Amino acid sequence: MKTLNLIGLDKEKSKELVNHLNDLLANYQIFYQNLRGFHWNVKGSNFFELHAKFEEYYNDAIEKVDEIAERVLTLEGTPLHSYSAYMKQAEIKEVTGVSDGNRCVKEIVGNLGILIRKEREILALAAEIGDDGTQDMINPYISEQEKNLWMLRAYLSE
Template identity: 60%
Template sequence: MKNLIGIDKGKATELCKMLNQLLADYQLFYQNLRGLHWNIKGNEFFELHVKFEEYYNDAVIKVDEIAERILTLEGEPLHTFTDYLQTAKIKEIKYITNGKRGVELIVTNFSALILQEREILSLAGESDDEGTASLMSDYISETEKTLWMLNSYLK
């Protein structure tokens, strides 16, 4: 049985589950980035304050895109902080003021997100779900470049 957009309903359900995991993790990632943006201190304040804002603005766009993709697949996106906290693999961070430590945490979070995106991409390909595959492919390309840049910053 296929859904409205022609994807097998069973595979769409599995994709929605994986996308909801990604959604929860992006929500925690977003909030972590906000905290880093607000609390960063030191010589690199101006540079990192702006960079963290860039990342959280991007994350909030991805949150919306992921939720809308879940809806397109006829799923129901998670939308409460209770759900996010229970579902997310990314953990909350609190009161990080050190710039290097903040960047290291962002690298860890991006690394976790890209692994999930690759898993979703694989299932989307098997499911002939070009919409989800395209979205994940774009996220992966962007995250790979970001990880390279952040890793260069840390050296």
């Protein structure tokens, strides 16, 4: 017999979903920190444009970090909360010492690809277990990031 958690989802499947969300959380934390570094260190003729864009992206990323952690808690899990755990878990790797705007944008493009892939996996698992709340959270992430990915790739094609 299935055992349900307080929000009516299968406990075991929810644990699996929590693991995926914690993985996403770790990746977002590294992505966020990379964006901060790009914002602080970018140089060149596109400085003003990229400096502002990277700030927009890191503000968005930190909001998602909080939402993901709170969803983990809603599913009765414990969100990862140390940089050592993030570094160990994340597929996105820290980027240091980059000031070239195009290189920063290329890194963001690669990172968005990783995040979208992970979000799609979460979306599929959430749908499988009937977790509408997680689906409602993740769907807009994917739509927004697909658009950002298109725009960044267009930027690089100049």
